Amino acid sequence: MPLYPQFGGLAAPGQLAVNALDAGSLLTAFGALGVAVVLFAETGLLIGFFLPGDSLLFTAGLLCVPGGTGVHLSLWQVLLAAAGGGLSGAQVGYWIGRRGGRVILARSRSRHLHEGAERAEALLARYGHAKAIVLARFAPVVRTVLNPLAGALEVPAGVFLRWQVIGGLVWTVGLVLAGYALGSSVPDVDRYLLPLVALIVLLSLLPLAREVLRSRRARRDRGVAEGEVR
Numbered sequence: 001m002p003l004y005p006q007f008g009g010l011a012a013p014g015q016l017a018v019n020a021l022d023a024g025s026l027l028t029a030f031g032a033l034g035v036a037v038v039l040f041a042e043t044g045l046l047i048g049f050f051l052p053g054d055s056l057l058f059t060a061g062l063l064c065v066p067g068g069t070g071v072h073l074s075l076w077q078v079l080l081a082a083a084g085g086g087l088s089g090a091q092v093g094y095w096i097g098r099r100g101g102r103v104i105l106a107r108s109r110s111r112h113l114h115e116g117a118e119r120a121e122a123l124l125a126r127y128g129h130a131k132a133i134v135l136a137r138f139a140p141v142v143r144t145v146l147n148p149l150a151g152a153l154e155v156p157a158g159v160f161l162r163w164q165v166i167g168g169l170v171w172t173v174g175l176v177l178a179g180y181a182l183g184s185s186v187p188d189v190d191r192y193l194l195p196l197v198a199l200i201v202l203l204s205l206l207p208l209a210r211e212v213l214r215s216r217r218a219r220r221d222r223g224v225a226e227g228e229v230r
Contacts (some may be wrong), residue, residue, distance in 0.1 A: 026056060027056070031073055031077075033081065038056055039086040043168075044091070048144060064176075087165055089147075098151035129150070130163045133155075138171060
C-alpha cells in the first residue's frame with residue numbers, strides 16, 4: 001500500500017476512510033475546508049469536543065510549506081478557514097448558550113463535557129470574562145464548553161465578541177504560523193509529523209492538567225481545614 005511520508009505513514013487518499021480524530025486524514029480528504037468545518041464544530045457545537053483542533057491547525061501550517069512530497073495547502077486559505085471556522089463557531093456556541101445551553105449540557109451523559117464545564121466555569125470565576133475567554137481557546141474541551149456557558153451565564157454579548165475574536169485569532173493564526181515556521185526552517189520536518197502532533201496535543205493539555213491539579217489541591221486543603229475545625 002503506498003504511503004505518504006509527511007503523515008508518518010498514513011495511506012494515500014482514497015485508500016482508507018477519513019478518520020475524524022486524525023489531523024492528517026482530515027486534511028488529506030478536505031484540505032482547508034476541513035479546517036473550517038472542524039473548528040466550527042469544536043468551538044460551536046458541544047458534540048465537537050473530541051475533534052483535534054490544536055493538532056489540525058499545526059499540521060495544516062506544516063502542509064502549507066512549499067516543496068512537500070504529498071498534500072500541499074495554501075497558507076492564506078488555511079488562515080482564512082481557521083479564523084472563519086473558529087470565530088463563527090464560538091459565536092454560534094454563545095448563541096446556543098443564550099437559548100438554553102445549561103439544559104443541553106445537563107442532558108449530555110459525557111463525563112468529559114461535564115468536567116470541561118466545571119473547568120470553564122472555574123476559569124470565568126477565577127480570571128474574569130476577558131482573560132477566561134482568551135485562555136479557554138488553548139484548552140481542549142474547555143474551549144468547546146466555555147462558549148455556550150458564557151451565553152448561559154449571560155456574559156455581555158459585546159464583551160464576549162471582543163475577547164473571543166482576540167483569543168480566536170491568537171489561537172488559530174498562531175498555531176498555523178507556528179507549523180508553517182517550523183516546516184520552513186527544518187528540512188524534511190514532515191517526516192516527524194506524528195511525534196510533533198503528539199507534542200502539540202500534550203502541550204495543549206498542560207493548562208487543563210494544571211487546572212485539574214489545582215482544583216484537587218484546593219479541595220484537599222478545604223477537607224483538611226474542615227477536619228481541623230471539627
